[in-house]
Amino acid sequence: MKPKILISSLTGCSGCISTLLSLDIFPQFLERTKIIYFPFIMDVEEIEECDIALIEGCVSEDSQVNLLKKIRKQTKKVYSIGTCAGFGGILSLSKKRIAEPVSKYIEIDGVIPGCPPPSKLLGNCLIKLIENREIDVDIPKKNLCATCPLRGEAEENFQTKITQINPNPEEIIPVEEDTECFLKRGILCLGPITRDGCEHVCIKEGLPCEGCMGPVSKSFFSNTINFISLIHLSKKIRNYDGIFYRFSKPTFKR
C-alpha cells in the first residue's frame, strides 16, 4: 500500500513547497505515494485519513489551530517542514504578528528545518518517510561551526570585538583556504547557535550565517545567552534589534 500524504500550508511563503516540487526525487515521490490533500496543486478540500502530513508555515491565526487539530486526528505522523513550521520562522521579527511553531499546538513527529530546507536534506528525509523509516534531523547534534570550512583553530576564545553585521563589499568573497572565521574578523555570525545541515551555503558565498536552519539546542534561550557571553559585541550591535530571534522567538523551547 502506498502511504497517503497530506501537504498543507499555514502562514509562510510557499518556499518550502516550491522546494519540494522541484526536488529531483519528486517524480519518485509521486510514484511511491498517494497524495490525498495538497491545495497548492489540487482541488480536493476534504481532509481524510492519511499516513504522513507535511506542514509548511507558522501558526498565526485561530483557524489554523483547528485545521492542525483536524490533521493530527486523521494522521499517523505529522512533520513540520521548514523553519516557519518548525520554530516560527521569519515572522518572529514582527512585534505585532503571532508566529508560532506547529509544535506549540499539536504533537509532532519531527521537524525538517531550513528556510527553505536544503534540497538534499528534504529529499533524503522524504524518501525515509515513505519507506517508513525514522528521520532524526530534528535532533540537532552539531552546530554549524563543527564542520565549517573557516573553522581553523579553536572556536571558543573570541577576543575580537564584533562591530559588524554586514561584511563590507570587499570582504564578501567566496571562501578560500586561508579565509578566517567571521567572528575573528569582527563580523557577527550565528554559526555557533545554528544547527548543522545546510552545508554552509552562505558562509561559502562569503556571508555570515543568519541562523535560518533554526536553533541548535532545545533551550535556544540559554544557548543564545551563553553565546553572547562568549563574544564581545560592540554597543551598536548590542542595541540592534532582532539578530538572534530572526527565525524563532528567543523564548522558544521544544
Added chain:
Amino acid sequence: MVKEIEVEPITRLEGHGGMRVVLGDDGKVQDVQFNVQSTRFFEKFVEGRYCEQVPRITPRICGICPIPHHLTPTKAVEDAWGVQIPEPARKLRQLLINAKQYSSHLIHFYALTAPDFLLGPFADPALRNVVHVINKMPDVGAMALKMMDFGQRLCAAVGGKAIHPIAAIVGGMKKPLDEDVRDKFLGVIDDQIEMTKKTVDIALKVIDDYWDVVANVGVVPTYYVGMTKNGVHDIYEGDIRIVSPTGEKTDYAPQRYLEALGEHIPEHSYATHMYYKPAGYPEGIYRANCLAMINCADKMATPLADEALKAMREKIGTNVIHHTFAYHWARIIETVEAIEMIATLLKDPDIVNPDCKTLDVQPREGNGVGITEAPRGLLLYNIWSDAEGICKKLNLLVATNHNIAGIEKSLMHVAKQVFEDKALDGLKLPDPWIK
C-alpha cells in the same frame, strides 16, 4: 434571498486566498470579493535594520518570486545611496531574474493551469491536477519537470540559493558564474529552447481549442501597469508604463510612481484597490502581470518572443488585449523571451567576469526606488535610508496590491456572465485531452 457563494481556500494559488460572490434575490450579482494575505508585516519590521539586510529578509515574502524580492530592494538601496553597479553585475542579475521567470511561468503553466485545460472544466476535481497530468501524459510531464528543474538549478547557481537567494549585494553581485558551471548550462540550452517551442505548440493548441472561451469570457477593459525599457519588454529595469483601455501609453520613471499609482480603500474589503491616479477611481482600475506586460510592450526583447507577440495581436485583432484568458498566452510569450534571454546571457563573457561589484558603497541619507517585474506583476520597493545606512521606512507595492482591484473587476464581469447571462451554457468546449 441573498445567496453567497464562497470559495475558500482557493486552490492552486500561491499563498492563501478566498473568493466570495454575493447574488441578490433577483439573481443579480451584487458584489464580489477577492481576499489575499497582506505582505505580512515585512514593511514594518525591516524598519531600523541595516539597508543591506533588507534583501536578505524580504525574499521570504514569497517563495515563488524570492528573486525579485531580493533584487528589487537591492536596487532601491543602490538608488538611495547613488551606487552604480558594473555591467557584469547587471547582466548576472538579468540572468538570475530570467531564470526565475522561466521556472515560475512553467510551474504556473504546467502545475497550476494546464490541468484545467487538459482535463476540461467538468473533470472530477480529485483528478484535475498536475499529478494526474503527469500520469496520463508522461512525456509532457517529464518535459515539464526537466524545464522547471533547469530554471531552478540556474537560479541556485547564480543566486547562491534557488529560494531565498543571497547573491546580490549593494554594489553588484558577490561573484560571477563559474566557467564550468556556465558550460554545463550552455550544454543543454538548445534542448531547453526546443522544449520551450513544444510548450508553445501545446499552449497554442489549447488556446485554439478553447477559442470560444478565450474570446468571449472575461473580456474586461481596464488599464494596465507594467514596465518597459524604452518601450521594449524588460523585467529587470526600465520605467513604469501605464496603458489605457484604448491603448494609450504613458511612462513614469520609477521615482515618480506616486504620480501614477493611487490607493483606494473600498468599503467592503480590507485590501486596498490600486488605480491609475490621473484616471481616478474606479475608472483607473488596472491589472498587472504578464498580460499587462504584454500590453505595455512595443516589442519583446528577443526575436522568437517578438514573433509570438505579433501573432497574438494579429489573432486577437487589437494591440491592447482585454481577454482575461489571454493571460495564459501572454505567460507563454514571456517564457519564450526568458529562455532566449538566458541563452544570450550565458554566451556573454561578462557572465563569468569577476568585475561584478563596486567597492564604492557609502550609505547616505535619502530614499530610493527599485522596480522589477515579478512573475505575478510589477514589484516596487521605496526605501528610506539614514546617513548610517539604517532603513527608516519601506513602502512596498507587490503584485497582489496591483492585482486585487483588477481581479475583482474581472471576477464581477465573469460572475455576471455566469449567473445573469448564463453565458457559459452556449459555449463551445473541446473534447478534453485527458479523460
